[in-house]
Amino acid sequence: MAEQDNFEDRLRQARARQGLDIAPEKRDGKPTSPYGVGFRAGVEVVSALIVGIALGAILDRWLGTWPWLFLVFFLMGGVAGVLNVYRLFSPRGGAKPR
Amino acid sequence: MAAEGNAIDALSQFALTPVLGPVGRAIGFSQSNLHMVIVAGLIIALLTYGMRARAVIPGRLQATAEMLYEFVRNLVVGQVGEEGKRFFPFVFTLFTFVLFGNMFGLLPYAFTFTSHIAVTFALAAIVFVLITVVGLAIHGKHWFSYFFPEGAPIVLAPLIIPIEIISYLSRPVSLSVRLFANMVAGHVMLKVFATFVVMLGSAGALGIAGSTAPLAINIALVGFEVLVAFLQAYVFAILTSIYLHDAVHLH
Numbered sequence: 130m131a132e133q134d135n136f137e138d139r140l141r142q143a144r145a146r147q148g149l150d151i152a153p154e155k156r157d158g159k160p161t162s163p164y165g166v167g168f169r170a171g172v173e174v175v176s177a178l179i180v181g182i183a184l185g186a187i188l189d190r191w192l193g194t195w196p197w198l199f200l201v202f203f204l205m206g207g208v209a210g211v212l213n214v215y216r217l218f219s220p221r222g223g224a225k226p227r
Numbered sequence: 228m229a230a231e232g233n234a235i236d237a238l239s240q241f242a243l244t245p246v247l248g249p250v251g252r253a254i255g256f257s258q259s260n261l262h263m264v265i266v267a268g269l270i271i272a273l274l275t276y277g278m279r280a281r282a283v284i285p286g287r288l289q290a291t292a293e294m295l296y297e298f299v300r301n302l303v304v305g306q307v308g309e310e311g312k313r314f315f316p317f318v319f320t321l322f323t324f325v326l327f328g329n330m331f332g333l334l335p336y337a338f339t340f341t342s343h344i345a346v347t348f349a350l351a352a353i354v355f356v357l358i359t360v361v362g363l364a365i366h367g368k369h370w371f372s373y374f375f376p377e378g379a380p381i382v383l384a385p386l387i388i389p390i391e392i393i394s395y396l397s398r399p400v401s402l403s404v405r406l407f408a409n410m411v412a413g414h415v416m417l418k419v420f421a422t423f424v425v426m427l428g429s430a431g432a433l434g435i436a437g438s439t440a441p442l443a444i445n446i447a448l449v450g451f452e453v454l455v456a457f458l459q460a461y462v463f464a465i466l467t468s469i470y471l472h473d474a475v476h477l478h
């Protein structure tokens with residue numbers, strides 16, 4: 130098996146030399162291109178807003194308090210969107226929840 | 228079909244039509260469902276025929292199947308950890324289904340079922356239910372501490388808890404919207420530039436010369452779309468793994 134290990138070693142070195150392996154720190158699903166960054170951040174904010182608005186509207190319809198809970202949850206959806214974007218770019222693990 | 232009456236009709240490609248005659252109409256079996264079945268068949272065929280030889284030195288099909296397996300395995304184990312192996316079949320199914328759906332949809336006359344929010348949201352909803360059930364099963368009541376980080380002042384609880392819940396609920400929405408929007412945008416752009424080629428091409432010799440520009444753009448776009456098709460499947464799978472990590476480890 131010594132020969133096989135040696136081959137794996139040489140193959141890894143050759144792949145690294147040719148730049149065929151994606152660097153491990155890049156493989157965490159974060160966008161790399163400016164287009165990707167903008168799109169991901171936009172989707173995070175919009176989806177949190179959608180959820181906030183929907184939740185507020187449903188609660189208002191249930192409790193008959195239109196439009197007050199809608200307005201509160203609209204703001205909270207915006208805050209959650211910013212939180213999503215912050216978590217997208219803050220390093221994972223450690224004390225910070227992701 | 229796109230350039231009729233000098234109007235750009237880029238959205239009719241997403242319309243659903245029943246297939247398989249009266250049977251398909253009766254049960255609502257559209258070309259979208261047909262493509263899902265074809266894609267599932269392609270994945271099963273690749274894995275069964277690819278691994279039939281079980282050679283030490285793999286052939287092309289076996290190498291493809293093994294690369295796919297190892298790629299997803301490294302992704303899941305890298306994100307969730309060793310105990311994430313039990314979620315490997317789930318993530319592998321999701322990844323291959325989305326990847327093959329995106330790629331197969333780029334072929335001429337094929338339909339991209341991932342360009343429908345109903346499909347992507349159904350997939351994201353499955354992920355959402357799974358991460359919630361896994362989190363509750365592993366941690367029990369302690370799982371609810373996810374919505375209130377330790378050490379935060381208790382006065383802020385009425386503010387933090389709703390925001391965390393909205394943030395948690397927005398996961399399936401962002402997961403599905405991202406995939407759906409990318410696929411729709413790509414296919415609309417392809418159709419618009421293809422329509423320009425037809426429109427300019429029907430405007431005489433000068434038009435034919437001019438139509439090479441949108442044709443060149445379309446060639447570049449197809450290459451870009453192959454990248455996007457892979458990247459979005461990858462993002463879908465890795466975000467599923469990240470959410471599973473959160474469910475297993477709570478932060």
